[in-house]
Amino acid sequence: MSDHYFYTVSDIQPLGPQALRLSLRADDGRGMPIRAGQFFSLRLPDGAERSYSLACAPRADGGLEAQIRLRDGGRCSEWLRREALPGQRLRLTGPYGDCVWQPPAPEEPVLMLATGTGIAPLYAMLAELDAGGGDWPEIDLYWGADRPEALYLEKELAALAARRPTLRFIPVLAAAPADWVGERGRVQHAAADRHPDLSRARVYACGAPAMVDEARRLLTESCGLPEARFHADAFAPAQPIAASGAETLAIRWRREDGQWLALPADAGSRLADALAAAGLVLPVCGGQAACGACRVAISPDWLERLPEPARREQRLLAALDAPHPRHRLACQITLHPGLNGLQAGIRP
Structure with a gap:
């Protein structure tokens, strides 16, 4: 899991009619060890999480910038329009993503x-x-x-x-x-x-x-x-909207203390959506199998009922720390009635 950091809003500037630049100052003067091309997750005052790419060169003082598109009715957009002020303190997690600069070989465009x-x-x-x-x-x-x-x-x-x-x-x-x-x-x-x-x-x-x-x-x-x-x-929208009339399923989540939680989920949605709604994982990359933040362990009896992971998911799982045969990315698991009662939990 990535670490969390506290930042303070230092500036908010418009970037054209539908975007703005959010500047953040690291409270500890160091901030997260983020690279150009990576992104971070920002927790809004109402508890919602949103992810944004670093929009400046990495800085020694840990300062971050994000370029944010303003969407009508968006939770972060409305916060930025109506409530956000310099001096406000926010909790961030990260860094995430591996789309970082690779020094090219000679004559490699x-x-x-x-x-x-x-x-x-x-x-x-x-x-x-x-x-x-x-x-x-x-x-x-x-x-x-x-x-x-x-x-x-x-x-x-x-x-x-x-x-x-x-x-x-x-x-x-x-x-x-x-x-x-x-x-x-x-x-x-x-x-x-x-x-x-x-x-x-x-x-x-x-x-x-x-x-x-x-x-x-x-x-x-x-x-x-x-x-x-x-x-x-x-990047995809933060939370897909469930289809009208979708069948409600139950997902069982095993906590660190061994107790089980029952979570509601809609057929046709992703496992990550149900876990994110319960605050158990961060839907950082919008379901693109790009960050590994939603890695979970699937109970053995249920693992064989899932389709084999696609090559992109396999590559990311193999690259993450402490890989395990029961690990899957919750953002890559689409729920259907045959997965009612699916059991998952923290990584073994």
Whole structure:
């Protein structure tokens, strides 16, 4: 499990009409040991957890920044609009994720793909590279949005590209106005069209799960990108809404003291949703098998009833500390009536 830290809100600044920058100061002057490309979970005053990528180069004083899209009715969005003030103290956990900068081999081009606030972790990587000095590899940065005003870092990224000749910044609009002179469509399609041969490349993709999933498929199958060189953390909504009329199931959770809890769950939802609602796990990566925060132990009688884990889940489970044959990621287990009574618990 990742550690927890206390931070204080130091500043809140707007980033265009639908996003803002949240700056946090580490209370202990050190903060969490986070890397550019990783993310952290923030506990709101009402107890809800939300996850955000580091949006600046790592700092010696532990200070963090997040770029947050404002959503109508969103719990964090409403808190930021109505209640958040500098000086407010918050509890954070992390760091999470493994979509971090990998020093490229000589003549290994780098592509970065982002949609919306998925630009934040890529911006952090570039800021860290810029602060470190030295020569840069060839980097093509594609950032997609619907409208020009959603490209809230366009001037900063264009200025960085002007200072760093090997960085090419390519904004892409899905609903471009008539006078738009840049790329149109989707970032993954623009990247595939411009780079038909990615056999020697490395790709980082951050943003909407649909973009990340299609980019992975398109660039590996059509452009020859080795799958091991595709690095991604995708973010989904914090809590899926259960379908109307969904059958209610019961999940049994074994506590550290050996006692069992009965938890309600909806058929069609994920095991992680029921556990997160009870405060037992953090749904950090939105079900993308990217962080391991929802790793649980499945009782032996129930393990054989689950489908075999997909390759991505297998790889992450093997990379986590103290792996065990009964471990699974709760975000990868979809509940159905045949799993009514499923037994799980803390890791053995």
